[in-house]
Amino acid sequence: MRTIQPHLQAIAYASIAALALLALLSSHWWAGELAGQMQFDARLLPPSTAHWLGTDALGRELWARTLAGLGLSFWVGCLAALLGTAIALSLAILAMLSPRLDALVQLLIDTLLSVPHLILLLLIAFALGGGLHAVIIAVATTHWPSLARVLRAELLQLRQAPYIGISRALGKSQGFIVLHHFLPHALPHCLVGALLLFPHAILHEAALTFLGVGLSPSQPAIGILLADAMRYLSGGYWWLGVFPGLGLLLMVLSIERTATLLRRALSP
Amino acid sequence: MLEACQIDFAFTAQPPLLKSVSMGVNAGEWVGLSGDSGAGKSTLGQLLAGYYLPHSGRVVVDGEKLPSRGIKPVQWLPQSPELAVNPRWRVSRVLNEAWMPPDALCRAFGIKPDWLNRLPGSLSGGELQRICVLRALAPGVRYLIADEISTMLDPITQVELWQALKAEAQTRRLGVLVISHDTALIKRLCSRHYHLKRGQLEDC
Amino acid sequence: MLRIEQLTLELPYYPRWWQRRFATHLDQLSFSAAAGSLHAVVGASGAGKSLLAHTIMGLLPANARLSGQCFYQETLLDAKRQRHLRGRHMALIPQSLNALDPLVRTQRQVSWAANRSGLAHKAAWQAAGQALNHYQLDDRAGRAYPHELSGGMARRVLTAMAHAGQASLIIADEPTVGLDPVQRDRVLSALRSLAHQGKLVILITHDLRHALPIADHVTIMHQGRSVETAPASAFTGMGETLKSAYAQTLWQALPDNAFSASEIIHKKEESVA
Numbered sequence: 138m139r140t141i142q143p144h145l146q147a148i149a150y151a152s153i154a155a156l157a158l159l160a161l162l163s164s165h166w167w168a169g170e171l172a173g174q175m176q177f178d179a180r181l182l183p184p185s186t187a188h189w190l191g192t193d194a195l196g197r198e199l200w201a202r203t204l205a206g207l208g209l210s211f212w213v214g215c216l217a218a219l220l221g222t223a224i225a226l227s228l229a230i231l232a233m234l235s236p237r238l239d240a241l242v243q244l245l246i247d248t249l250l251s252v253p254h255l256i257l258l259l260l261i262a263f264a265l266g267g268g269l270h271a272v273i274i275a276v277a278t279t280h281w282p283s284l285a286r287v288l289r290a291e292l293l294q295l296r297q298a299p300y301i302g303i304s305r306a307l308g309k310s311q312g313f314i315v316l317h318h319f320l321p322h323a324l325p326h327c328l329v330g331a332l333l334l335f336p337h338a339i340l341h342e343a344a345l346t347f348l349g350v351g352l353s354p355s356q357p358a359i360g361i362l363l364a365d366a367m368r369y370l371s372g373g374y375w376w377l378g379v380f381p382g383l384g385l386l387l388m389v390l391s392i393e394r395t396a397t398l399l400r401r402a403l404s405p
Numbered sequence: 406m407l408e409a410c411q412i413d414f415a416f417t418a419q420p421p422l423l424k425s426v427s428m429g430v431n432a433g434e435w436v437g438l439s440g441d442s443g444a445g446k447s448t449l450g451q452l453l454a455g456y457y458l459p460h461s462g463r464v465v466v467d468g469e470k471l472p473s474r475g476i477k478p479v480q481w482l483p484q485s486p487e488l489a490v491n492p493r494w495r496v497s498r499v500l501n502e503a504w505m506p507p508d509a510l511c512r513a514f515g516i517k518p519d520w521l522n523r524l525p526g527s528l529s530g531g532e533l534q535r536i537c538v539l540r541a542l543a544p545g546v547r548y549l550i551a552d553e554i555s556t557m558l559d560p561i562t563q564v565e566l567w568q569a570l571k572a573e574a575q576t577r578r579l580g581v582l583v584i585s586h587d588t589a590l591i592k593r594l595c596s597r598h599y600h601l602k603r604g605q606l607e608d609c
Numbered sequence: 610m611l612r613i614e615q616l617t618l619e620l621p622y623y624p625r626w627w628q629r630r631f632a633t634h635l636d637q638l639s640f641s642a643a644a645g646s647l648h649a650v651v652g653a654s655g656a657g658k659s660l661l662a663h664t665i666m667g668l669l670p671a672n673a674r675l676s677g678q679c680f681y682q683e684t685l686l687d688a689k690r691q692r693h694l695r696g697r698h699m700a701l702i703p704q705s706l707n708a709l710d711p712l713v714r715t716q717r718q719v720s721w722a723a724n725r726s727g728l729a730h731k732a733a734w735q736a737a738g739q740a741l742n743h744y745q746l747d748d749r750a751g752r753a754y755p756h757e758l759s760g761g762m763a764r765r766v767l768t769a770m771a772h773a774g775q776a777s778l779i780i781a782d783e784p785t786v787g788l789d790p791v792q793r794d795r796v797l798s799a800l801r802s803l804a805h806q807g808k809l810v811i812l813i814t815h816d817l818r819h820a821l822p823i824a825d826h827v828t829i830m831h832q833g834r835s836v837e838t839a840p841a842s843a844f845t846g847m848g849e850t851l852k853s854a855y856a857q858t859l860w861q862a863l864p865d866n867a868f869s870a871s872e873i874i875h876k877k878e879e880s881v882a
Contacts, residue, residue: 441789441791442788442789442792443789529653529654530654531653531654557654557786557815558653558654558815559651559652559653559654559815559817559859560817560818560859560860560862560863561653561858561859561862561870562653563862564862564868564869564870565870567868568869568870586789586790587864589863589864589865590864592864593864593868
């Protein structure tokens with residue numbers, strides 16, 4: 138029986154993802170201008186050869202707006218995921234140091250997890266006055282608890298491993314053990330955690346923007362596009378909602394898939 | 406001399422495991438410790454190496470308490486070498502965690518140079534156990550607690566490991582406590598032999 | 610009843626992401642064993658013992674390269690026949706205790722094995738109860754979940770599954786690892802009693818000393834090859850009747866014997882390398 142080797146599959150996947158990423162990240166330069174350009178003689182046109190994904194109510198090209206929106210979302214997702222992971226990792230390591238700190242960290246995790254996600258998100262973004270930085274901070278500060286909980290459990294289990302005790306008996310300091318035993322063990326989990334956090338961050342960025350406390354309406358974010366599309370949906374202008382939504386879905390799914398592959402590859 | 410004086414120990418919310426246990430291992434002496442599973446052999450070994458603190462009584466090494474910092478003069482060697490090494494570290498890094506063993510000693514323990522650049526997962530249990538034993542022989546270590554270290558090994562590997570350890574222990578006058586339920590092995594290696602039964606030691 | 614001829618097994622490994630090489634795990638391995646006997650396969654860890662069990666059962670990964678043949682009851686054992694016989698006529702007692710389903714009570718799991726071998730639902734349940742009793746596991750153990758069992762009890766549950774399944778070929782992969790002497794002797798005598806009932810038991814172990822009293826024949830494995838197959842009675846005295854130097858050294862290395870590995874074997878190994 139011939140099957141594609143799993144490692145080749147992973148490589149193929151990674152190269153496709155890298156290509157898509159490149160297109161997204163560079164979209165700002167070659168589609169950014171087009172995304173804001175209004176053509177008043179071409180308003181609300183359905184997809185055709187001239188207008189690939191159709192145009193919106195102000196005659197702007199939807200494909201350019203979708204790409205630019207995805208690019209923007211990607212940045213927001215990246216920053217929020219990184220920030221959230223950093224918070225989770227530092228708290229998990231803090232929890233290792235003493236039982237009292239551990240109790241404190243756990244209390245924090247439980248408190249944050251018990252409050253509904255979106256409400257907290259809205260409150261923080263609102264308090265920070267909206268805009269790009271508010272979205273990133275709000276998403277990061279609400280998304281770390283589940284990852285912190287996983288990391289803490291992982292490290293607690295590791296602390297019981299004989300080789301940690303042996304390292305201590307061989308005269309290694311707490312700092313050495315954290316740096317050379319705990320951190321290398323936690324990093325792959327962090328990487329996967331960050332990648333899994335990423336789609337969440339993007340979705341919530343879109344949600345916040347959709348609800349009006351996120352990015353400003355002039356920026357071509359996916360949330361803005363979708364909010365816009367809502368107004369025209371009853372008029373039968375389906376492409377306004379379908380294409381940005383599909384783009385978002387594809388991006389989220391492909392990142393999720395990459396994370397799954399990565400987790401499989403990294404677990405020894 | 407490595408001494409345990411009147412040690413009492415119990416795990417949280419469990420009946421007492423060790424009841425006023427006293428024992429000693431002299432420098433350069435090989436002593437056996439046997440007992441049924443669950444009798445607390447391993448726990449006693451770990452107490453002697455400072456992994457736990459006794460509820461009452463003391464562990465004394467050459468007249469002093471076990472130091473809380475720095476390399477411990479008593480090293481504990483567990484049964485499964487797979488769990489005793491960081492699976493992400495290369496073997497050379499594992500071996501050199503506390504000291505750099507001289508090449509002659511590596512050869513005496515049958516450690517091949519091509520293992521050093523590999524990850525522990527690609528070595529067999531017997532190969533890893535040699536690495537673990539040699540790692541624990543850092544300068545300043547005077548006593549070893551060998552906790553069933555050869556149970557998972559085939560007879561030839563077992564003999565080679567013990568012979569290498571015996572030679573090194575002799576030159577450095579290491580005291581070794583051999584924990585095993587294999588009495589034939591203990592008789593071969595040790596001059597004296599304790600048996601742990603219901604939390605108390607018996608001389609054999 | 611079981612005959613293995615020139616079995617060679619290679620498994621792929623990946624030194625780099627894009628490279629694939631094959632490592633030889635079994636090298637022209639041959640032996641045969643008759644029904645009603647206990648055949649021990651002894652070797653160091655990494656000698657390919659577990660892979661032998663998986664090869665016979667047909668549980669190898671799809672990318673394995675295999676040559677040579679296994680015959681079961683004088684008929685070639687191919688993938689289709691393995692699928693048919695597995696669980697009905699051939700049973701594996703795995704090395705890992707994780708093989709038990711953690712969410713299912715013991716007796717139910719044992720009855721699944723009986724069910725697979727063709728017993729109807731109710732009969733299977735009764736057979737499971739009898740099998741558990743046979744290994745001194747009471748009703749309480751039958752109602753327990755796997756995590757409530759001690760290591761020795763879990764081993765006996767796995768043995769009881771092989772027993773209840775009424776398989777005629779039973780392969781036990783390192784059944785004594787991590788057991789104290791009392792538990793170990795119980796598991797080994799359970800295996801011996803299976804052989805007395807006319808089944809063929811293949812005992813895969815690194816523990817030569819405790820395999821000898823219960824085994825009829827012993828195959829010594831070294832680096833994927835079968836070095837020697839000898840009757841268990843050959844392991845006596847200085848081991849003069851053993852043909853290979855490796856088997857002799859293995860026997861001599863036991864603590865009850867000389868407790869030394871003579872140099873012959875090492876010189877031999879180096880010249881091969």
